[in-house]
Amino acid sequence: MKNKENQMKLYLPSLSINESVARSAVAVFVAQLNPTIEEISDIKCAVSEAVTNSIVHGYKFCQGEIYIGVKYYSDRTVVIEIKDKGCGIEDVKLAMTPLFTTDTTGERSGMGFAVMQTFMDNLEVYSKKDKGVRIVMEKKLK
Amino acid sequence: MNTESLVVSCENGILKARVLGDIDHHCAKPIREKIDDYIFKYKPDLVLLDLSLVEFMDSSGLGLILGRFNTANEIGADFKIYSPSRGVRKILELAGIERLIKIEGELRG
Ligand SMILES: Nc1ncnc2c1ncn2[C@@H]1O[C@H](COP(=O)(O)OP(=O)(O)O)[C@@H](O)[C@H]1O
Ligand SMILES: [Mg+2]
Numbered sequence A: 001m002k003n004k005e006n007q008m009k010l011y012l013p014s015l016s017i018n019e020s021v022a023r024s025a026v027a028v029f030v031a032q033l034n035p036t037i038e039e040i041s042d043i044k045c046a047v048s049e050a051v052t053n054s055i056v057h058g059y060k061f062c063q064g065e066i067y068i069g070v071k072y073y074s075d076r077t078v079v080i081e082i083k084d085k086g087c088g089i090e091d092v093k094l095a096m097t098p099l100f101t102t103d104t105t106g107e108r109s110g111m112g113f114a115v116m117q118t119f120m121d122n123l124e125v126y127s128k129k130d131k132g133v134r135i136v137m138e139k140k141l142k
Numbered sequence B: 001m002n003t004e005s006l007v008v009s010c011e012n013g014i015l016k017a018r019v020l021g022d023i024d025h026h027c028a029k030p031i032r033e034k035i036d037d038y039i040f041k042y043k044p045d046l047v048l049l050d051l052s053l054v055e056f057m058d059s060s061g062l063g064l065i066l067g068r069f070n071t072a073n074e075i076g077a078d079f080k081i082y083s084p085s086r087g088v089r090k091i092l093e094l095a096g097i098e099r100l101i102k103i104e105g106e107l108r109g
Helices: A018-033 A037-058 A112-119 B025-042 B059-074 B086-094
Strands: A004-013 A065-073 A077-084 A122-127 A133-140 B006-011 B014-019 B046-050 B078-082 B102-104
Touching: A004 A018, A018 A037, A018 A065, A018 A077, A018 B025, A037 A065, A037 A077, A037 A112, A037 A133, A037 B025, A037 B086, A112 A122, A112 A133, A112 B059, A112 B086, B006 B025, B014 B025, B025 B046, B025 B059, B046 B059, B059 B078, B059 B086
Parallel strands: B014 B046, B046 B078, B078 B102
Antiparallel strands: A004 A065, A065 A077, A077 A133, A122 A133, B006 B014
């Protein structure tokens, strides 16, 4: 990835209004690299998924803080880290299965991780029950 | 009806619901509640979800679409999506929505 060129750190309370704040802020930051429309749209979507998950699932029963870190390197790799201190995930592999959801309202599709995986080049999810979730995703821009 | 997020009209058995702006988890709730209310109120033959003015949608939109598809089915109405942007199309394709729901309208950037 060569040298780190720039970075941004953002802390937001887990209010659903901040879903759009988070993805827009990341889009503005990444715009420095002159990404394509598709690249920026992919990144916004992946960030929206991760932040929404922290709000909807991680902090389902209590409000908390979400960390969003973005860095880019001289080879145009963008690395995005999103962390919460919510309820965590017991079985990460199962949670990442397309269509899997623990939601009971019937309004979630279980496609969030699939979107992050497809729209980014690399996705890593670290979590333990009650220990929150840490997501690291990467995309190399053209 | 005209609010910030949705314009709904019903003519000749066609309920048109045009979404204005982004579709994410935050704004999905009022949109889906309004569309469902109108579906039950007008009992249309066809529900047309117009996405021509939606620039951004994440997987919360998939839940919204599938949920409204089910509401339409409940009252025996057809359901179609109209004119999604390229970005929206990408996520519809990922979820295989077009196997279930007809997508109409020209391809747009
Ligand atoms: N930050 C998080 N904290 C706790 N659980 C999570 C988190 N992110 C994801 N999950 C779990 O993983 C499941 C799958 O997530 P996702 O693919 O985004 O689908 P959805 O959000 O539609 O349920 C969620 O239903 C939830 O159980
Ligand atoms: Mg999700």
